[in-house]
Amino acid sequence: MERVEPRPFPPGDYDVVVVGSGPGGLQAAYSLARTGIPRVAVISRDPAPGGMFRRFPVFQRLISWTKPDAPFERGTREYEWYDHNSLVGDEREHQALTPEFMDRTFDVPARSEMEAALVEFAARGGVRVRYGCEWLSTRRDEAGFVLGTSDGEYRCRIGVFAIGVTEPWFAPIPGLEAAPHYVATNAPDRYQGKSVFIVGKRNSGFELAQGLLPWARRIVLGSPRPVDTATLAFSPLSIRYLSPYTEHVRGGTGSHVVDAAIERVERHADGYRIHARGTTWEGELALDADEVIAATGFRAPVRDLPNLGVALVNDNRMPALSPYWESVSVPGIYFAGNLMQASPGLRKHGATSSSSSVVGFRYNTRLLAQHIAEKHFGLERERPSLDGDEVIPHLLAELAHAPELWTQKGYLARVVGVDGTDGIRDQGIVPLADFVDRDGVDACAVAVEYDVDGTVVPVVYVRRGGRLVETSLPPHPMHSFGTDEHRRQLAACVAPLLSRRASRV
């Protein structure tokens, strides 16, 4: 007979409580368990691991790639850049699990393959979660926070909320609430022969339109913001969702993409009438449609956290976060998983991070675990010592292949610190915004960034005597940043740091 494990983490006192068992919650649980923080509890209202991937995307196919075969071996750090969907582990058997489940129909996994990989990560990585335990409320006490749950109260110093951006959000358009939200549109055959108006032109809007192309008679997508074709062409969306837009641009076979503020939606006996006013053109539109779908996005299910003082952003859809993913207004409340997108970093030239998807937040979450361990529990992570002649090759190798730098361009950086007494130390991967804003020991950071023209370039930041100097190194047609010229320029940037130390010794 199979022995039934008792449910872990009963209500009580803990150092850290993690809420959630999607990829963000699992990565947080895995990484926190390896920091040495003694009492970490993980709770989830779900019955099993996987989070949103237990149901979504509606059309059952992801948009982010995993290449089962790549220039680097599965399980290596370099391979992670080719596999945007696996969580990151410290041991080989916890690494690169998504490709193990892919049937290679596409270079992006099916929802079920993604879910299977997350379940496997939890099993192999020994990630324990109290399932079926729903977080309901939050209050402060003298030691930190008290989380009320369906199983009882959890007291903790630190809360880590990996709760996703999962609550359907309706744009404030009169009448829109009569229409179903994206989440309720799981059967495309329902739309056979119908005229469909989709409110929203972001991921979920285009995903729906693409899914309905074989079924609907006419599809119109409408929202105030024009489609930014330059961005869309290079976004993960382009892999699968560009067809409705292409149809529109080419004069269409029943698909239209309209830039308009939707003023109201009227429900009639046999359908809807949508009243809209142009944003990039002058005039009004009144459109009839058999069906209207609100693809206006999601908000974080933050429950009563705003009552605690947690400030929200993006039309109150997400908590506003610091560079280390802590609430900007309530210290001790952290967020993991795709809510980390609410910490935008430096936004150089408007660049967005990858923190809304697994490929970005898996690294953020690992850093978050180390940060919590250091800041709140005094558990210093290892900072390996480097010889002076190791610094340049190390930084060049990071610029060439570090998956953290390549997936989180302009957002995460590799830092080497130079301290007169402590020597040269690898400070690890850190949020670039934190490095730039922190007064600390003399140090340099390297990041991979987009320049103002969208070209990928290596960038070096040197902080010396409290003053920061930023230098862009040249781009390369093959993104090979290990050329002699790069080596020479990087060495020139870093030389003042190393020589100053040398002169002290």
Add this chain to the structure above:
Amino acid sequence: MDASAATYVDALARLSLFADLTHPQLEALAHSFGEEVFAEGQRVIRQDVTGGGFYVILDGEAKIVIDGQERARLRRGDFFGEISILTDEAPTADVIATSLLRCLIIADNELKAFLLRQPSVMWRMLQIEARRLRAANVWNG
């Protein structure tokens, strides 16, 4: 309808910089350019670091700091970051939140297209820049 859900467009509508925009134009603005909230003490733009954006304060206060010296205070409706975009040089000052600070952000590479699309905003910006210039001249006396 959640009353708070409309606050971003409402906050934009209250600013004199955007006073000439129609409601659909304000909606397009709100959908095109995000907001960001900064903790007290957090830096918003950074002296000598390239790639910063154009910021308009929706709520809260900030200070302008050059080489560690505070030079001026900024409050709701004030904007900053445009000079370094217009001159294509890194900012010559830090802007640091002195309270919880909420801003609209337009990225450096999007500001020109936005202003050309909305000349009324450009005109109002010019008026404010002219007043700043006059005030600076008086100070330098």
